[in-house]
Amino acid sequence: MGKFADKFKKHYKISLIKGLVLGCLVFVIALGLGYWYGRAKTLSWTRQIVNTIKPVRQNNLNFKFVFPLLGYDFADVKPFYENHALEAALNNYIQSEYKNKNAQSISVYFRNFPDAGWAGVNQETQYHPGSMLKVLIMIGYYREAELDPSVLTKTLLYDQKTKQEADGLDFALPSGLKVGQSYSVEDLIKSMIAVSDNGAETLLLNNIDRKILNDAYTDLSISNPDSYSGDYTITPMQYSAFLRILYNATYLSDMYSEQALTIMSQSTYKDGISAGVPQGIEVAQKYGERIDGTTSNVQAVELHDCGIVYAKTAYSICVMTKGEDVGKLTEAIKNISAIVYGYVSSH
Numbered sequence: 001m002g003k004f005a006d007k008f009k010k011h012y013k014i015s016l017i018k019g020l021v022l023g024c025l026v027f028v029i030a031l032g033l034g035y036w037y038g039r040a041k042t043l044s045w046t047r048q049i050v051n052t053i054k055p056v057r058q059n060n061l062n063f064k065f066v067f068p069l070l071g072y073d074f075a076d077v078k079p080f081y082e083n084h085a086l087e088a089a090l091n092n093y094i095q096s097e098y099k100n101k102n103a104q105s106i107s108v109y110f111r112n113f114p115d116a117g118w119a120g121v122n123q124e125t126q127y128h129p130g131s132m133l134k135v136l137i138m139i140g141y142y143r144e145a146e147l148d149p150s151v152l153t154k155t156l157l158y159d160q161k162t163k164q165e166a167d168g169l170d171f172a173l174p175s176g177l178k179v180g181q182s183y184s185v186e187d188l189i190k191s192m193i194a195v196s197d198n199g200a201e202t203l204l205l206n207n208i209d210r211k212i213l214n215d216a217y218t219d220l221s222i223s224n225p226d227s228y229s230g231d232y233t234i235t236p237m238q239y240s241a242f243l244r245i246l247y248n249a250t251y252l253s254d255m256y257s258e259q260a261l262t263i264m265s266q267s268t269y270k271d272g273i274s275a276g277v278p279q280g281i282e283v284a285q286k287y288g289e290r291i292d293g294t295t296s297n298v299q300a301v302e303l304h305d306c307g308i309v310y311a312k313t314a315y316s317i318c319v320m321t322k323g324e325d326v327g328k329l330t331e332a333i334k335n336i337s338a339i340v341y342g343y344v345s346s347h
Contacts (some may be wrong), residue, residue, distance in 0.1 A: 086119040103323040109236035126233035130288030140213040142256035175199025236318035272305030276337025
């Protein structure tokens, strides 16, 4: 009986060891299969995400042998760069402005240039751009200057007809140009951008190469106002593309991109984005305003300011607003600029 028991115990131990070994083997195989399955799934998912990154290139057919790159559309990769903490801070402020009835609509789009980090609140809401599109006219002239630099020294006469056309714009401020005097294209660009002179804009627009301007709208995937029916609108995210191509010098040459942003940094409008950052921080910007109604019955005001802030980390910020009180909208843009600058500075 003792021998049988010993034999049984020995057999049992051997069976137990075999079972444990087999179990461990099955576990290791299952773990390995699970790892490789998970890795395959992860690689497949990563490949799908990466494949959504597409180059954005010029759409015109002016070139035979090159296809210039403007940037990249990150598509499904965008969520990985989205700054939720900054978005929350911006959204909290915007909601407080709504609650206090200081604005009907506020939209923000921020982009950090070094790492492509971004944040947005209502960034795809449409607004009337107002004077913001003057930047496209400037870009059009610099594109023409790349083919013929003499276009910038060409002089244009500011006549009575042009004055009447400029003065006929809704709520237009008087132009600083004098009737009967000629101005160089270069000086007119500075007036149009730095002081947002409507006379300079009208004179430049009447003399621009329309094909080059139309190509610029096409290349940047922006609807052309000349072929647009109804009210022309744009989003903060769309407008930020203008800032990005100038900063990266991917549409104009290095020299003309630098020249364009230099003029934008000389803007006399200091109440929006510039007011929200410390003195000494340079801002290349363009503001725009749209008023609905009449001079005696203003129904709504749209005020926008978009630019590049040259802090330790350069970033673009575009704020578009709508409300009844331009003073409150100005304050909102300043405060939003301060929130963004504070966040970027502390991170």
